[in-house]
Each structure stands twice: as C-alpha cells, then as structure tokens.
Amino acid sequence: GQQLNQSPQSMFIQEGEDVSMNCTSSSIFNTWLWYKQDPGEGPVLLIALYKAGELTSNGRLTAQFGITRKDSFLNISASIPSDVGIYFCAGQYSGAGSYQLTFGKGTKLSVIP
Amino acid sequence: ETGVTQSPTHLIKTRGQQVTLRCSSQSGHNTVSWYQQALGQGPQFIFQYYREEENGRGNFPPRFSGLQFPNYSSELNVNALELDDSALYLCASSLQRPPDEQFFGPGTRLTVL
Numbered sequence: 001g002q003q004l005n006q007s008p009q010s011m012f013i014q015e016g017e018d019v020s021m022n023c024t025s026s027s028i029f030n031t032w033l034w035y036k037q038d039p040g041e042g043p044v045l046l047i048a049l050y051k052a053g054e055l056t057s058n059g060r061l062t063a064q065f066g067i068t069r070k071d072s073f074l075n076i077s078a079s080i081p082s083d084v085g086i087y088f089c090a091g092q093y094s095g096a097g098s099y100q101l102t103f104g105k106g107t108k109l110s111v112i113p
Numbered sequence: 114e115t116g117v118t119q120s121p122t123h124l125i126k127t128r129g130q131q132v133t134l135r136c137s138s139q140s141g142h143n144t145v146s147w148y149q150q151a152l153g154q155g156p157q158f159i160f161q162y163y164r165e166e167e168n169g170r171g172n173f174p175p176r177f178s179g180l181q182f183p184n185y186s187s188e189l190n191v192n193a194l195e196l197d198d199s200a201l202y203l204c205a206s207s208l209q210r211p212p213d214e215q216f217f218g219p220g221t222r223l224t225v226l
Binding site for chain 1: 117144146153154155161169171207215217218219220222
C-alpha cells in the first residue's frame with residue numbers, strides 16, 4: 001500500500017537539541033497529522049493541521065501544513081529523554097466520504113542524555 | 114472519558130486458522146478504522162466502519178472482513194491466516210462528521226506460525 005516519504009528514518013541527538021523531520025507526498029491531503037508511537041503501544045496524536053500554510057504548536061512541538069498540501073514538517077525544541085520514540089506523519093483525504101489515514105514509515109528518535 | 118480499547122493484547126495462531134479481534138471505540142465516537150502495522154512500517158489502512166456499514170477499504174483481500182455494532186464497537190475477522198498476516202493490528206475511533214482526528218488503541222499483536 002501507499003506510504004508517505006518521511007525523513008530522516010532515524011536520528012540520534014543530544015538532550016537539549018532541536019529536532020526537525022518532514023514528510024512528503026505525491027498526493028494532496030486535506031489534513032496532516034503527527035503521531036508518536038512507543039514500543040508495544042498504539043500511536044498517540046501530537047498535532048493535527050487542517051489548512052494549507054497552517055503552523056500549529058503543542059508545547060515544544062511545532063508543525064506546519066505545506067502550501068502545496070503535499071508536505072508537512074514537525075519540529076521538536078529542546079529535546080528531553082522522554083521524546084524517544086517513533087514519530088509518524090499521516091495524511092487524510094476526505095474525498096468519497098472515507099477519512100482513511102495514509103502514514104509515513106516513521107522517524108525513530110533517540111535522545112542521548 | 115474512556116479511550117479506545119482492544120482485545121486480546123497478544124494472539125498466536127497457525128496458518129489457515131481464523132481470528133477475530135475486538136475494539137471498543139472512544140466514548141462519543143461513531144467511526145472505527147482498522148490498520149495493520151508490520152514490523153518497522155507505518156500503519157496500513159484496512160477498512161473503516163460508520164454507522165455499522167463499511168465506509169472505505171484499503172488494499173486488503175476479502176478474507177479481511179469486519180463488523181460494527183450499534184454501540185459502535187467493532188470486530189476485525191481474518192480468515193485463512195497467512196504468515197504475512199503477522200503484525201500489530203490497530204483500531205482507531207473518530208467522529209465521522211465533522212472530520213476529526215483518529216485516536217488509536219494499544220493494538221493486538223498477532224503472530225501466525
């Protein structure tokens with residue numbers, strides 16, 4: 001099945017550093033969402049974006065919905081050890097009445113104390 | 114407010130067997146979506162149920178089927194299990210209209226031997 005292009009695949013950073021990851025698609029979406037998944041758990045919603053160009057923050061997290069509606073990025077500022085996990089972008093297109101999500105392959109984040 | 118719950122947590126089956134996975138949606142949510150997440154991949158959309166009817170389907174064969182009940186809980190059934198069906202199966206609930214974020218349960222880990 002289709003998956004979005006998410007990069008980087010993995011990153012190792014020092015505690016306190018900022019992190020940036022992005023997601024691109026060949027298709028347009030009406031909504032972009034960012035999730036975090038810990039081992040053995042389901043994805044947890046971090047941020048949802050509904051309009052092209054929208055910039056939204058949730059604490060130390062900031063995400064933007066690209067103008068072309070085909071991309072999005074997520075920034076994490078001043079990383080802490082509990083930021084460790086896998087981050088997924090997901091696009092949602094509401095055409096034909098179904099609100100299915102298309103996911104990226106994930107960015108695995110490791111934070112070195 | 115109760116979140117999305119899934120049962121069982123883990124399951125081991127052999128090839129050719131059939132399996133039923135269960136999901137209770139978050140309170141107030143009327144739409145349930147099922148996703149398959151293979152190791153190291155992002156979740157893949159299987160299908161979505163709204164008001165007890167299938168409302169969108171991903172690229173999965175007919176041996177993957179589902180049900181939604183009047184209380185909005187749902188079942189995923191997989192017949193004639195194959196080794197490649199080994200994965201984490203995630204259920205997500207949402208409000209169909211207006212479009213809303215999808216909230217995930219912890220998943221069921223299925224192993225097919």
